[in-house]
Amino acid sequence: MSTTKPFTPTDGEDNSNGTRRDFLKQTSLLTAIALTPGTVVKAAENQWDEKFAGVFEKQALHLEVNGVKHELMVEPRVTLLEVLREYLDLTGTKKGCDRGQCGACTVHVNGVRINSCLSLALTNDGKKITTIEGLAKEEELHPMQEAFIKHDGFQCGYCTSGQIMSAVALLKEGHTGSETEIREFMSGNICRCGAYPNIVKAIQEVKGGMV
Template identity: 85%
Template sequence: MSSKKPCIPPDGEGISNGTRRDFLKKSSLVTAVLLTPGTVVEAAEKQWDEKFADIFEKIPVSLEVNGVKHNLSVEPRVTLLDVLREQLDLTGTKKGCDRGQCGACTVHVDGVRINSCLSLALTNDGKKITTIEGLAKGDELHPMQEAFIKHDGFQCGYCTSGQIMSAVALMKEGHTRSETEIREFMSGNICRCGAYPNIVNAIQDVKQQGGLS
């Protein structure tokens, strides 16, 4: 007698009844479709393989972005950066190197700055995320945004959203005791235009004005 365990675990061991029923329903539907005469060629033409992959691969995730809750369905491998840009249309967060080296994609997750290109969307389930679009209050700019404008802390502007998000986090972390410290803790954000002196001036200005409330 075979000692192999069933492929689907019993109740309470990793998969719920609802999940099992959903899986079986989807499996039956796919099998029925593929056994229908002539559907193999049609499936190839209509790229049904990709559509079926979406059914099985996408996983629900809940994100609170800039105070708004979103219930999404994402692939396990998709990054937080791509979800923000492609599904939520929050394109202020930029995709630069896509390797966590330039800082253009910096956002805050539960108040902590991260490179969103290195963070999977699923690992942020239930967390609060702030992007550059969430800093301003209506038409009232955030103090750091105003300081960057005042001190010309940007040129082409591509890295600016990430620079500002890091600068806001920097102040909350308390790393503004000297110009050297500011430069050190902003070093993860690259500005190819070389606006570093003005960025430092902007941060120091916000500190002199009393910091962030």
């Protein structure tokens, strides 16, 4: 009685099943790579770019903010507004339009008012910055802050810090000769609640007290 042995390929024989299996695996891998969306690849590249930028591109920044000196390491693309809010936790300076159009981010740099969202932090190296947190002397409010409270110069309050910083600068600039002049030189600060008449009254009161 004869028996039939199962076929088992030897080392010298062609293993067609194994070859076919390997071929299918390689083909599937190549197909998956080819079909990977470009956005996924691009996102991965951007993540690595940001990691390398964080390591190699940071530069030293020296600021004196509200009388306190700070030494930081920041990327060249970081704005002064971002440093104040995210690095120093001075959130009184607000991020509104982020385009220099609303004035909510107004601060003083060496005594001059600027929109901090438009100013790169590194361009202010070595300068003195004053924010809304630096106006009051301990528990004593700045006269402009008191006037805004007295005359209801705010409603929602989001623009108020920028309004006050601009108003204080306005007095130093000497642009308080008339209501029209005040409105003109405060036009860079937008109040969506429409508290403009009360803001003008507050500025006029402080100006009168300085005469």
